[in-house]
Amino acid sequence: MGVRLSEQTWPTLISKVRLGRDEYRVVRPARALRHAMLYEGRLGAELSVDKRAAVVLAMAWGLAARSPHSLVYLPLRTARPADSANQERLLDLVLLHHRLAFPVSRWKRVRALLGAGAPHGVRLPPQAFRRRADAVGEWEYAGKGYSPGDALVAAFAGASGLPSSLRAGGA
Template identity: 40%
Template sequence: MEQRVRVHKAGSGGGEVRVIRPDPVPARLALRDDGHWLSMYADRDGAARLTALWALAARSARSLVHLPIRANEAPEGVMGEGEPVALDLVLVHHSLQFPTASWKQVRSRLGAGRPHTAATPDDDFPDAGAVDHGRRYHPTYRDHLGFDIAAHTLFVVGSSTAFREHGTALRGLVDEAPSHRHRHPGAGHFCVEFSSGPWSRPRTRRHVPGVLHIQYSEDWRA
C-alpha cells in the first residue's frame, strides 16, 4: 500500500518528535467521543486510508501517525448521546512512551512538514484465521491496545503485534463492508469494534471510553 504523507518534526522535552500525517487528510473519516463509547465513521476511501495508516503505525515505532480529522463532519443521520465531542486520532507505538499531556504543545510546533511517499506490504496484516484471539486473555499477554484522550485527540497506543492483529479486523471495512448490503439484505451497518485492554470495559483508568466502534458509512452525506 502506497500513500502520500507529510513528515513533521518538533522539539519536546529536550528531544525531537516525528509526526506523520496523511496528505491530503481523508475527508470522509470522522471520530467522536459519545460519552459511553468512541464512534468513528468511514466511507470506502476513508476506510482504505485509515487501514493504510494503521499499517504504517505498525511499522513506525519511532513516529506518531496523526489524522487531523476533528473538523470533519459525521455522516448525516448518525446519533450520539448528549453532545458528541469531535476528536483527532493519533496512532502510536507503546515503546515510544509518548506523554500525551505534551501533545497540544507538540502539535502547535509541527509546521508544514515535508512530502513523502510511504509504502507498506499489502499482506502486512495476518489472515483472520491466523489470529489467536484467545491468547489475549492470558495474564502474560501484553499486545493490547490502549486508549487515552488529550487536547481533543484520541491516542490509540499499542505494539506492532497489536496494530497488525487488530488491523486484520479493520481490513474488513475495505474488503467486506462495500458488499455487505448486497450479501445481507436488510442487515444493519457493517462495523468493527476495538477495546482498550484485555477485556471490554466502560472506561479506562483515565475515564476514557473503553470501546472504539468504527462504522462503515457508504452513503455519506454530511
C-alpha cells in the same frame, strides 16, 4: 474484491518536532480525510469512515504498528456530518507504537509545533497483516510477529484532552 494495501501509496507529510531533549516524528495525511469522523458519542468514542478513509486508517495503523519512533496523526476534528445536531465532541486520532512511550500530556504542544511537513509516500509491504497459524491473538506483520495492540490508539479532543471513554477506567 478487497483493496490490497500493499498496492496503495498513502500521500503523507512528515514533520519533526522537538520538545526539550525529545524529538518526535509526526506523520499525517497530505490531504484531509473528507469522510471520516471520530467523536465521543453516548457509548464512548465512535468512528465513522467511508471506504477511502478506511484504507487510510488501515495504512496509518500499519505504519504505527511497525514504526516505533513515529506518531501517526489523523486530524479528524474538522469533519461533521450534514445531519449532525452539533452535539458530538469531535476528536483527532493519534496512533503510535507502544515502545515510543509518548506522554499524552505533550500532544497539544507537539501539534502546535507542526510545520508544513515534508511530502512522503507510505507503502506497506505485501501480506502486511497476515494471520499467524500458530498464535492466538497474534498477527504476523511483514514477517515479524506482533499483537494488533502494538499500535496504541489515542483520541484527542480540542482543548480538554482525552474523551472520558479513553481516560483511566474507560473502555
